[in-house]
Amino acid sequence: MPTYDAVVIGAGPAGMSGAHTIGQAGLQVALVDAGPRLGGQFHRHPPAAFHATRPQALHHGWRHFCAFRDRLADLPGVTHLPDHHVWSVEQADGLITVRAVTDLRRPVGVTIRGRALLIATGGYDRQLPFPGWDLPGVLTAGAAQALLKGNLVLAGRRVVVAGSGPFLLPVAAGLGRAGATVVGVYEAARVSRFLRHATTLAQNAGKLVEAARHHATLLRHRIPMHSGWAVVAAHGDTHLAAVTVARLDRAGNPVPGTRRRVPCDTLAIGYGFTPQTELLVQLGCATRVDVDGSVVADVDAGQRTNVPSVYAAGEVTGIGGAALSEVEGVIAGLAIRAGVGKPGRVPRRLLSRRTALRRFAAAMHDVYRVPAGWVGWLTPETIVCRCEEVPAERVRAAVEQDGATQPRTGKLLTRAGMGWCQGRVCAHAVSTLITHFGGRPASPADLATWANRPIAQPVPLRLLADAAPDLSAPQP
Amino acid sequence: MNPPPEPWRLVHADPDPPFEIIVDDQPVRAVPGQTIGAALWAAGVRSTRHTRGTGRGRGMFCGIGICFDCLMTVNDGPALRVCQIEARPGDVVRTGTM
Amino acid sequence: MVVIGAGIIGAACAFAAARAGLRVAVLDRGPVIGGTTGAGEGNILVSDKGPGAELDLAVLSSTLWRQFGAEHGDAIEYEPKGGLVVAAGEADMRALRRFAAEQRAGGVQTQVVTADDLPELEPHLAPGLAGGVRYPQDAQVQPMLAAALLLRLARDRGATIHPDTPVIAMRRDGHGRVIGVSTPGGTIPAGSVVNAAGVWAGQMAALAGVRMPVLPRRGCILVTQPLPAIVRHKVYGAGYTTDVMSDATDLQVSPVIEGTRAGTVLIGASRERVGFDRAMPIPVLARLARHATELFPVLADVSVIRAYLGFRPYMPDHLPALGADPRVPGLLHACGHEGAGIGLALASGHLIGQVLTGAEPTLDLYPFRPDRFSDPADGARTGAPTEEAT
Numbered sequence: 001m002p003t004y005d006a007v008v009i010g011a012g013p014a015g016m017s018g019a020h021t022i023g024q025a026g027l028q029v030a031l032v033d034a035g036p037r038l039g040g041q042f043h044r045h046p047p048a049a050f051h052a053t054r055p056q057a058l059h060h061g062w063r064h065f066c067a068f069r070d071r072l073a074d075l076p077g078v079t080h081l082p083d084h085h086v087w088s089v090e091q092a093d094g095l096i097t098v099r100a101v102t103d104l105r106r107p108v109g110v111t112i113r114g115r116a117l118l119i120a121t122g123g124y125d126r127q128l129p130f131p132g133w134d135l136p137g138v139l140t141a142g143a144a145q146a147l148l149k150g151n152l153v154l155a156g157r158r159v160v161v162a163g164s165g166p167f168l169l170p171v172a173a174g175l176g177r178a179g180a181t182v183v184g185v186y187e188a189a190r191v192s193r194f195l196r197h198a199t200t201l202a203q204n205a206g207k208l209v210e211a212a213r214h215h216a217t218l219l220r221h222r223i224p225m226h227s228g229w230a231v232v233a234a235h236g237d238t239h240l241a242a243v244t245v246a247r248l249d250r251a252g253n254p255v256p257g258t259r260r261r262v263p264c265d266t267l268a269i270g271y272g273f274t275p276q277t278e279l280l281v282q283l284g285c286a287t288r289v290d291v292d293g294s295v296v297a298d299v300d301a302g303q304r305t306n307v308p309s310v311y312a313a314g315e316v317t318g319i320g321g322a323a324l325s326e327v328e329g330v331i332a333g334l335a336i337r338a339g340v341g342k343p344g345r346v347p348r349r350l351l352s353r354r355t356a357l358r359r360f361a362a363a364m365h366d367v368y369r370v371p372a373g374w375v376g377w378l379t380p381e382t383i384v385c386r387c388e389e390v391p392a393e394r395v396r397a398a399v400e401q402d403g404a405t406q407p408r409t410g411k412l413l414t415r416a417g418m419g420w421c422q423g424r425v426c427a428h429a430v431s432t433l434i435t436h437f438g439g440r441p442a443s444p445a446d447l448a449t450w451a452n453r454p455i456a457q458p459v460p461l462r463l464l465a466d467a468a469p470d471l472s473a474p475q476p
Numbered sequence: 477m478n479p480p481p482e483p484w485r486l487v488h489a490d491p492d493p494p495f496e497i498i499v500d501d502q503p504v505r506a507v508p509g510q511t512i513g514a515a516l517w518a519a520g521v522r523s524t525r526h527t528r529g530t531g532r533g534r535g536m537f538c539g540i541g542i543c544f545d546c547l548m549t550v551n552d553g554p555a556l557r558v559c560q561i562e563a564r565p566g567d568v569v570r571t572g573t574m
Numbered sequence: 575m576v577v578i579g580a581g582i583i584g585a586a587c588a589f590a591a592a593r594a595g596l597r598v599a600v601l602d603r604g605p606v607i608g609g610t611t612g613a614g615e616g617n618i619l620v621s622d623k624g625p626g627a628e629l630d631l632a633v634l635s636s637t638l639w640r641q642f643g644a645e646h647g648d649a650i651e652y653e654p655k656g657g658l659v660v661a662a663g664e665a666d667m668r669a670l671r672r673f674a675a676e677q678r679a680g681g682v683q684t685q686v687v688t689a690d691d692l693p694e695l696e697p698h699l700a701p702g703l704a705g706g707v708r709y710p711q712d713a714q715v716q717p718m719l720a721a722a723l724l725l726r727l728a729r730d731r732g733a734t735i736h737p738d739t740p741v742i743a744m745r746r747d748g749h750g751r752v753i754g755v756s757t758p759g760g761t762i763p764a765g766s767v768v769n770a771a772g773v774w775a776g777q778m779a780a781l782a783g784v785r786m787p788v789l790p791r792r793g794c795i796l797v798t799q800p801l802p803a804i805v806r807h808k809v810y811g812a813g814y815t816t817d818v819m820s821d822a823t824d825l826q827v828s829p830v831i832e833g834t835r836a837g838t839v840l841i842g843a844s845r846e847r848v849g850f851d852r853a854m855p856i857p858v859l860a861r862l863a864r865h866a867t868e869l870f871p872v873l874a875d876v877s878v879i880r881a882y883l884g885f886r887p888y889m890p891d892h893l894p895a896l897g898a899d900p901r902v903p904g905l906l907h908a909c910g911h912e913g914a915g916i917g918l919a920l921a922s923g924h925l926i927g928q929v930l931t932g933a934e935p936t937l938d939l940y941p942f943r944p945d946r947f948s949d950p951a952d953g954a955r956t957g958a959p960t961e962e963a964t
Binding site: 036039046047048049050051052053054055057058085096105106114124125131134135136137138140141142143144145146147148151152153154155178179238240344362386387388389419420421424425 | 481483484485486487488489490492505507508509510511514515516517518522523524527528529530532533534535536538539540541542543544545547550551553556557559560561562
Binding site: 409419420452465 | 580605606608610612627673719722726735737738796797798799800836841853854856857859860861863864866867873874875876877878879880882883919
């Protein structure tokens with residue numbers, strides 16, 4: 001088995017640009033990704049078997065992606081390993097060991113070794129619980145996008161798009177273009193907050209043009225946009241039939257008298273994104289809490305973590321979008337090159353571009369804040385942890401009766417976050433609820449405990465058993 | 477034959493011929509390259525398992541392999557995330573309590 | 575009185591003391607149930623102990639758990655499922671039979687199971703095992719829920735619980751008697767102080783000027799995906815008992831497998847003395863997986879979805895320290911239960927309650943005396959000057 005000069009985990013914008021930059025210097029790179037095709041969530045696209053000749057109709061930046069993909073394919077040193085689900089990353093004696101399973105139908109174990117590691121594992125939709133959010137038909141905004149871009153399946157006929165963040169626009173626009181009736185976009189944030197960030201926005205004209213294009217699409221498909229509104233409940237017997245929307249006051253509480261029922265078969269919802277940081281935590285990389293409340297990798301100017309030879313780029317260093325991810329991937333790639341004596345000077349314009357994009361991301365996070373009043377949307381029976389079906393009242397009881405004042409104890413006493421997804425979906429909500437019910441304000445360390453997942457992906461016992469290299473050695 | 481759904485026309489797709497998978501003894505049409513989860517969604521199947529606690533129906537939620545809500549039995553593989561698994565002709569898929 | 579430590583042992587002591595009418599304050603350096611209790615499997619075992627003081631304690635505790643479980647079983651997921659120890663070969667089986675015969679003399683119910691009868695008890699066990707011994711008294715509890723309930727019951731009887739309240743000094747009077755504890759938020763006077771600080775009990779003892787040689791012994795546990803009931807008993811290999819009783823610092827792994835009410839299967843048990851190293855050791859997990867699939871081949875294709883580790887409070891002679899410390903009046907210890915803390919908790923609390931109220935203890939506490947490792951110097955320090963916090 002070869003030892004790669006670098007292993008890159010995640011083949012989205014950050015991982016692709018990182019692998020490309022490293023590969024350009026003639027180094028051997030393994031580009032490891034859970035998805036079936038390059039591109040990650042942002043550049044998700046249909047399989048070749050669809051023979052789509054005009055994919056750009058649904059894919060922002062399609063041409064850019066294709067050129068990128070071709071350049072990557074031209075580098076003989078870059079090995080793309082799709083459908084590889086990484087469950088463990090270790091570092092010993094200067095060598096990184098990445099363990100993955102491939103082929104989920106009949107999992108096979110794969111071990112990949114490298115001298116440097118770039119973690120570019122991206123993120124996924126952040127969710128807030130509300131009554132009925134576990135009904136079939138309630139999807140994350142990312143799921144609606146994945147169905148459409150990756151499978152050419154419409155998420156529904158009558159769709160409500162809701163949550164908060166710039167991502168809702170392309171989701172609604174895509175659904176509208178592809179023939180769905182988008183009943184409305186309910187954006188919890190107030191667009192008026194943008195005025196505070198006029199300068200930052202003006203410096204990112206490209207982003208504004210993009211947003212304007214999405215808005216034009218909404219207009220063209222008569223999709224109404226409601227700013228300062230949220231979906232506060234979902235209804236249905238066996239599957240979604242309607243949602244209740246309400247206008248929010250400044251604190252995020254529904255304004256009395258504004259609740260109304262909107263019939264729909266599908267809800268696509270998300271409140272920003274959560275970075276996937278568990279592999280960084282496995283390696284002991286330092287984390288920090290970003291402006292949006294996410295736990296992210298704490299990296300230096302060269303995208304280095306505090307662990308030698310381990311780098312991070314893209315959403316795992318702070319949610320900031322595809323353009324920023326790509327820039328960070330290049331910078332990380334250059335730093336990895338420099339680390340092995342290859343040309344790795346970072347052009348100044350790249351650094352200033354990263355600064356501008358990060359500033360823009362911070363402005364976005366300020367505008368699209370999670371509405372604090374969401375806890376008031378819950379009933380005692382509302383499920384907060386979907387995997388273990390933990391209702392809000394159980395979290396309340398754990399805090400009030402048993403002194404579960406922080407996430408770890410809350411998790412141990414309620415089972416919230418102990419199921420299949422290991423708290424990926426409910427961590428933010430459960431942490432917030434614990435504080436709300438009287439626990440202490442979640443510290444950065446409290447939040448980071450959620451990302452402590454020593455087994456990052458389910459791994460069959462027979463494959464885990466194979467990970468014992470010392471088994472053949474004589475036992476003491 | 478029905479006209480191709482809107483998304484296919486939009487991107488000028490010309491997929492390979494569809495095939496059938498069996499979902500709880502019912503045939504469901506899948507296009508080569510689609511995930512089982514997407515094929516089910518396209519066929520209007522929203523609930524793909526029952527929860528262990530309350531027995532309520534659950535379906536695909538995150539669509540990208542994060543949430544494990546779309547667990548189903550595929551052939552003999554128990555508890556697989558169907559949003560992550562490409563359909564193959566003849567797949568036998570079952571809903572269950574997971 | 576003050577109890578230091580809000581784990582299962584501190585909770586059981588607080589419950590017993592509060593029930594006896596004492597005014598109790600439970601202090602913990604971190605959150606409640608934040609130490610070893612939160613990393614355990616919830617074993618209530620008599621099967622892994624040979625005749626002697628610990629077995630006597632285990633038998634008493636198993637009876638108390640059964641009574642407690644009759645009242646609160648559902649809230650704490652108490653399951654009197656019984657244990658099954660299996661032997662791979664004839665030599666193991668002979669040793670197991672011998673061990674069981676000794677245990678019977680100590681009050682343990684045992685049933686020798688032939689190889690032919692194993693499948694009826696555990697249908698998914700690997701074929702070819704030599705046989706086993708079934709222990710009907712073995713039970714399981716969800717340890718976090720059990721500790722939380724004990725704390726709640728203590729609170730209902732007037733106890734106060736103080737998380738995030740580290741003890742930084744013992745307050746002592748001119749005669750060396752402990753009269754309270756100091757915390758960053760102030761001092762708490764107490765007629766007696768119970769050291770139930772688990773792996774940190776040595777540090778608490780040191781604050782009182784005495785030695786308590788508790789060391790952390792790391793253990794890892796694998797958690798599988800939720801499954802329909804596959805494993806009925808707590809099933810473990812005959813080598814487990816040897817590992818428990820070993821003094822080795824290097825890694826020992828023997829299979830311990832059991833289902834839970836949540837549907838997951840828990841797979842232990844590893845033991846190694848590596849200080850407080852929290853990095854998850856993949857080779858250890860791999861060996862746990864190897865052992866589990868050898869014992870239950872059906873688990874081979876089952877996925878592990880989580881793993882966690884914790885630190886057992888290890889004592890050089892594998893016996894906890896229980897009772898009053900003759901070196902320091904007013905100081906009691908309930909610590910050093912290693913991997914058996916959940917199982918031994920109720921008896922430990924019960925005995926501490928008896929000591930506190932001057933009742934005759936149900937068991938002779940001499941084997942558990944806290945000063946049995948004492949340096950000659952400890953005696954001289956008994957009258958050490960009062961250590962005051964600022």
